[in-house]
Amino acid sequence: MNRGASTKMRTDGGDNLHAEALSCVRGEKLLFRDLNFTLEPGQAGLVTGPNGVGKSSLLRLIAGLLEPFSGSIHVPSSMALCDDRMALDENLPLQDALRFWARLDNKTDDDCTAAIAAASMVHLAEVPIRYFSTGQRQRARLARTFLSGANLWLLDEPANGLDTVSVEQLGQNLQSHLKQGGIILAASHIPLPISFDLTLELTALDQIETPL
Numbered sequence: 001m002n003r004g005a006s007t008k009m010r011t012d013g014g015d016n017l018h019a020e021a022l023s024c025v026r027g028e029k030l031l032f033r034d035l036n037f038t039l040e041p042g043q044a045g046l047v048t049g050p051n052g053v054g055k056s057s058l059l060r061l062i063a064g065l066l067e068p069f070s071g072s073i074h075v076p077s078s079m080a081l082c083d084d085r086m087a088l089d090e091n092l093p094l095q096d097a098l099r100f101w102a103r104l105d106n107k108t109d110d111d112c113t114a115a116i117a118a119a120s121m122v123h124l125a126e127v128p129i130r131y132f133s134t135g136q137r138q139r140a141r142l143a144r145t146f147l148s149g150a151n152l153w154l155l156d157e158p159a160n161g162l163d164t165v166s167v168e169q170l171g172q173n174l175q176s177h178l179k180q181g182g183i184i185l186a187a188s189h190i191p192l193p194i195s196f197d198l199t200l201e202l203t204a205l206d207q208i209e210t211p212l
């Protein structure tokens, strides 16, 4: 394999998430290759595999934050990535931090209120995010995803730090997104309370497959 010879294509629009012969290299290491899958509106996919195999890298690649080494990817017109980065101003109360994004996403204050309620954070709406616990911070990240209105939710370990009730509630929010024709691709070591239409089990590739 040769980096110069690799072909790659990225397109967007339409309803589906579709990957064909998708390969990813990070730090000069081939993480996965020839990944093929499609998710249609209302479908959910689960990415599994051991630590370091490339689950987060796949989600970041789909989000457009990493380039594929080769292959093609077609993404819906709008997506939200929820990972361990806090894309919210931690010095602001939750509702103000969400309203910043709401304005950019053409959402209303009512949408913010609904997202805060969906994450069971009404009692924390006026508390600055820097005071939140681990699970509360995770719920704030999820609230940002609920608010986005994006078709495709890319969720990296969405149940991390959540208590049992919050995991169940996350399941309800995921179901509701699917019922509305949304698509979910989630990487998780923890079982999530929804049924998946597709499981992508990534396995570590032999070093001999290093492309460089």
Ligand SMILES: Nc1ncnc2c1ncn2[C@@H]1O[C@H](COP(=O)(O)OP(=O)(O)OP(=O)(O)O)[C@@H](O)[C@H]1O
Binding pocket: 026, 027, 031, 049, 050, 051, 052, 053, 054, 055, 056, 057, 058
């Ligand atoms: N910025 C980077 N530069 C080079 N290599 C990186 C970078 N970020 C991650 N990697 C490497 O890419 C590989 C895949 O990382 P990734 O985070 O995608 O794994 P993962 O399957 O999500 O792991 P985990 O289950 O621990 O979350 C790892 O070997 C990691 O060290």
